[in-house]
Amino acid sequence: NAGVTQTPKFQVLKTGQSMTLQCAQDMNHNSMYWYRQDPGMGLRLIYYSASEGTTDKGEVPNGYNVSRLNKREFSLRLESAAPSQTSVYFCASEQPNQETQYFGPGTRLLVL
Amino acid sequence: QKEVEQNSGPLSVPEGAIASLNCTYSDRGSQSFFWYRQYSGKSPELIMFIYSNGDKEDGRFTAQLNKASQYVSLLIRDSQPSDSATYLCAVNLSGGYNKLIFGAGTRLAVHP
Numbered sequence: 001n002a003g004v005t006q007t008p009k010f011q012v013l014k015t016g017q018s019m020t021l022q023c024a025q026d027m028n029h030n031s032m033y034w035y036r037q038d039p040g041m042g043l044r045l046i047y048y049s050a051s052e053g054t055t056d057k058g059e060v061p062n063g064y065n066v067s068r069l070n071k072r073e074f075s076l077r078l079e080s081a082a083p084s085q086t087s088v089y090f091c092a093s094e095q096p097n098q099e100t101q102y103f104g105p106g107t108r109l110l111v112l
Numbered sequence: 113q114k115e116v117e118q119n120s121g122p123l124s125v126p127e128g129a130i131a132s133l134n135c136t137y138s139d140r141g142s143q144s145f146f147w148y149r150q151y152s153g154k155s156p157e158l159i160m161f162i163y164s165n166g167d168k169e170d171g172r173f174t175a176q177l178n179k180a181s182q183y184v185s186l187l188i189r190d191s192q193p194s195d196s197a198t199y200l201c202a203v204n205l206s207g208g209y210n211k212l213i214f215g216a217g218t219r220l221a222v223h224p
Contacts, residue, residue, distance in 0.1 A: 035214075040120065042200060042214040043156070058211065090155055099144060101212070103155035 002026055004104035006091050012110045013081045021076040021107050023091030031094045032074035033058075033101065034066060036087040043090065049074055081111045116203050118215035127224050131188040135201030135215055138182070144204035145177055145184045146212065151197045159199075160186070191222045 004025045013019055025032065030051045035043040035058075045058030049068040063085060065077045074093075078085060088108050092101040115138045125131045133147075144163055148156035162168045162175040162184065174187040184203075188195055198217040205211050 040216055042116075042216040043202075043212075044214070045211055048211065059213075099146075099161050100158050103157070106155055 004091055004093055004102050006089075006104035006107050008107060009105065010108045010110075012112065013078075014112055015082060017081050018077070018079050019081065020078075021089055021091075021109075022073070023075065023104060024073045025091075025093040025102070026072065027093060027095070027102065028071070029093040029095045029102075030071070031096060032068065033092040033094070034064075034074070034076045035090045035092065036060065036085075037090060037106075038087050046076065046089075081109075083111045085109065086111045116201055116213050116215035118199075118201050118218045120216060121219040122221045123218055124221045124223060125191050127191060127193060127222055129191050129222075131191045131195065131220055131222070133186040133188070133199050133201075133218050133220065135184045135186075136182055137184070137201075137203045137213075139203065139205060139213075140179075140182060142203045142205065145175070146202040146204075147173075147175060147184075147186045148200040148202060148214075149197045150200055150217065156200055188220075191220075193222050193224055196220055196222050 007022045033048045034046040047066040049055045052071045091104040094101045117136045146161045147159045150156045160175045162177045168175045172189045176185045198219045200217045201215040202212040
């Protein structure tokens with residue numbers, strides 16, 4: 001039981017490049033989330049998916065898109081990366097009514 | 113803008129002392145409150161959650177909630193060096209799905 005996994009662990013991009021961050025969970029959870037964490041600012045919600053087939057915007061969705069491919073997988077796409085998107089990205093999953101979000105190990109993204 | 117505020121620290125306490133971490137929130141309708149611990153370079157992990165006014169104890173940890181004052185705290189008794197980490201307060205927005213708003217975190221340093 002791996003919990004929540006994320007790939008890649010670290011990525012360097014040039015401004016304007018695109019990439020997809022992958023997230024998968026093997027806990028059969030319905031809900032999945034994408035956060036970014038910047039120094040001094042805590043975690044901010046980018047997008048979430050309450051269940052397979054649904055997605056919704058969080059606090060800071062601009063510049064990102066998401067896909068809930070199936071119950072296990074929730075990907076985050078940067079179409080045209082900007083230096084302001086340099087951050088650590090965390091994926092999380094949660095079973096409703098359990099009040100616990102389980103976080104993946106994070107992806108460190110540097111945009112030059 | 114719905115906010116969660118924490119003192120960034122560092123809060124330095126000697127081993128064996130009580131560490132007191134504080135958090136205030138702006139959304140008066142918030143119903144659920146969470147404390148996460150995050151070691152440097154790692155992902156957040158849930159320590160406790162609390163819904164009702166008063167205290168909730170779990171081992172060395174006690175969460176305290178005062179909705180009238182919009183204040184939630186975490187007490188760590190018999191602090192250990194292994195408790196040294198950043199502690200994130202999170203609040204579930206009222207009326208929404210489980211969309212958490214995180215504070216920026218308080219860094220705790222427990223010295224021998």
